Amino acid sequence: MVVALQANYLEVELEAPPVDVPPRLLCTRRTRLNHRGAAVHVGDRVRVEAIDCDHARAVVAEVEPRSSFLVRPPVANASCILVAVAVEQPAFDADQVSRFLLTAEKTGLQVLLVLTKCDLLDADALSKLRKRLQGWGYEPILVSTRSGMGLEELRAHLATVPISVLCGPSGVGKSSLLNGLLPGLALRVGAVSGRLQRGRHTTRHVELHAFSPGSRVADTPGFNRPELPDDVSNLEVLFPELRVQLDQHPCRFRDCLHRDEPGCGVTRDWERYPMYRKAVEQLLEISRPFRAG
Numbered sequence: 001m002v003v004a005l006q007a008n009y010l011e012v013e014l015e016a017p018p019v020d021v022p023p024r025l026l027c028t029r030r031t032r033l034n035h036r037g038a039a040v041h042v043g044d045r046v047r048v049e050a051i052d053c054d055h056a057r058a059v060v061a062e063v064e065p066r067s068s069f070l071v072r073p074p075v076a077n078a079s080c081i082l083v084a085v086a087v088e089q090p091a092f093d094a095d096q097v098s099r100f101l102l103t104a105e106k107t108g109l110q111v112l113l114v115l116t117k118c119d120l121l122d123a124d125a126l127s128k129l130r131k132r133l134q135g136w137g138y139e140p141i142l143v144s145t146r147s148g149m150g151l152e153e154l155r156a157h158l159a160t161v162p163i164s165v166l167c168g169p170s171g172v173g174k175s176s177l178l179n180g181l182l183p184g185l186a187l188r189v190g191a192v193s194g195r196l197q198r199g200r201h202t203t204r205h206v207e208l209h210a211f212s213p214g215s216r217v218a219d220t221p222g223f224n225r226p227e228l229p230d231d232v233s234n235l236e237v238l239f240p241e242l243r244v245q246l247d248q249h250p251c252r253f254r255d256c257l258h259r260d261e262p263g264c265g266v267t268r269d270w271e272r273y274p275m276y277r278k279a280v281e282q283l284l285e286i287s288r289p290f291r292a293g
Contacts, residue, residue, distance in 0.1 A: 002040060002044045003207065004208065005042060010029070011026060012026075012048060013210075024056065025056050025058040027048060027060045033063065041075065042206045043066075043218065049061045074206060075165050075206055075218050078163045078165045080110040082166045083097075083100045083101055084166060084167070084173070084174050087120060087129060088120035090172070096169060098275055099227075101238075102229055104167070112157065112164075113138040113141070114150075114177070115129070116172050116174075119149070130142065132271070136241055136271065137244060159212045160215070162214060163208065164217045164218065178219055228283070235279060242270070245270075251266060252265065257280050258280075
């Protein structure tokens with residue numbers, strides 16, 4: 001499995017290598033892969049040949065078919081997205097968090113919401129935020145790397161998933177979280193700007209870290225504001241609270257966009273309905289043909 005990219009090289013971990021073969025190799029790609037346009041990414045399962053045991057080098061000759069592929073961050077064969085957001089420093093931003101969740105939901109993979117830095121809020125404020133997010137359709141895991149809160153619960157989940165991808169805004173403590181989950185990892189941790197309430201980017205590339213036998217977690221570079229999904233016809237399935245409504249009481253109009261259409265069965269008393277409505281309007285505006293004059 002490709003566990004990291006290093007300039008033009010791939011770091012590959014072998015499954016059950018012979019005693020005389022290093023378990024981790026620095027690899028180049030066969031020229032024919034480049035000619036076929038077969039890109040290789042972190043998470044890909046590959047076949048290696050021409051192994052140089054003395055220098056722990058080899059050549060990637062083939063790439064196996066993928067079960068999934070994420071474009072941003074580029075990770076192959078993931079099955080779970082962990083969206084990490086801070087409750088404070090930087091302050092919880094409902095629009096930003098929703099954008100990350102929508103982006104994660106669009107992958108079609110399992111989505112898990114993790115709230116970091118929970119030691120910075122009192123119990124009452126944490127309870128209110130948790131209840132708010134339950135209204136969005138999520139059961140967040142509350143963690144604190146300082147107190148250890150929630151780390152065992154998150155460890156138990158990660159141990160059941162072959163490849164999890166950890167993503168979220170810069171400065172929410174993703175590297176600190178991985179350091180807490182994987183003692184000895186010692187990832188560099190950045191500070192949050194007091195004026196802008198934004199974190200500094202400490203992760204520059206995607207890398208898989210072994211969590212337990214058969215499970216790995218991908219650390220990814222942070223960014224602060226994903227774009228909204230671009231397909232208005234599938235937008236409803238990206239909101240869990242809307243999915244639940246439609247499962248229980250399907251709208252009788254197959255192509256309904258749930259914007260106050262007469263007879264629409266969707267209620268409007270859920271917190272993120274204004275965001276859903278605004279996103280629909282924006283996408284419809286973008287899709288309208290340009291008319292001059």
